[in-house]
Amino acid sequence: MSIIPRPARERGHADHGWLNSAHSFSFADYYDPAHMGFRALRVINEDVVRPGAGFGMHGHRDMEIISYVIRGALAHEDSTGGKGVLRRGDVQYMSAGTGVRHSEYNASASEDVHFLQIWILPPRQGLPPSYHQVTIPEAGTRNALTLIAAPGGTGGVLATHRDVRVHAGRLEAGTTVRHALEPGRGAWVQMVDGAIDLNGVPLTGGDGAAIDAVGTITITAQASSELLLFDLD
Secondary structure, X not given: OEEEEEOHHHOEEEEOOOEEEEEOOOEOOEOOOOOOOEOOEEEEEEEEEOOOOEEEEEEEOOOEEEEEEEEOEEEEEEOOOOEEEEEOOEEEEEEOOOOEXXXXXXXXXXXXXXXXXXXXXXXXXXXXOEEEEEEOOHHHHEOOOEEEEEXXXXXXXXXXXXXXXXXXXXXXXXXXXXXXXXXXXXXXXXXXXXXXXXXXXXXXXOOEEEEEXXXXXXXXXXXXXXXXXXXXX
16 A cells, blocks of 8 residues: 655746746656656646736647646637637646647736646557547535546546546545545545545645555545546556
């Protein structure tokens, strides 16, 4: 049984003025050979982008990218024809596959946009590019772990190529939720905010935790909390 916390304060950090970013794993100028990812997870960046600023058109390939908006409005456009504005409750998936170009901008002239950008290694290279966006009703994630992305994407969730199942939860203080891991699978819990007890391990806003060889994950909210749980092959 293994639960290894990744404290928020130990993440890589970049402040470019228009962008303030925390890196759970090595990314761009932040390199730590001890934190290159976990299983299929390659990047978890917590980004705050100033009003009107953003990432201009740039390319990716052979990566599955999920954006989860915490607050504000994120404008997306890409070379597959995908285009839209994401707000709290919206989740975006893009398969870069054989190659895609995209831009991400703060759609507001007055308010920061705060979001998580997650990169997942695909099961194989050369997959076709694609883009999808869904809205997850806040009521659906209250005091539960709600599936937001999975292989095949049935039931209105984002469809991934990789065998990764992403759950979102917004928990009131005192709530306990559980998630069973199949043999051989691992998990990563990423805190957005609040405070939880994870199988006896305390986590607070921005913290993460790598989980291996644990049959059942038990999460008890010590305060009002928001989190993502990645069930990984």
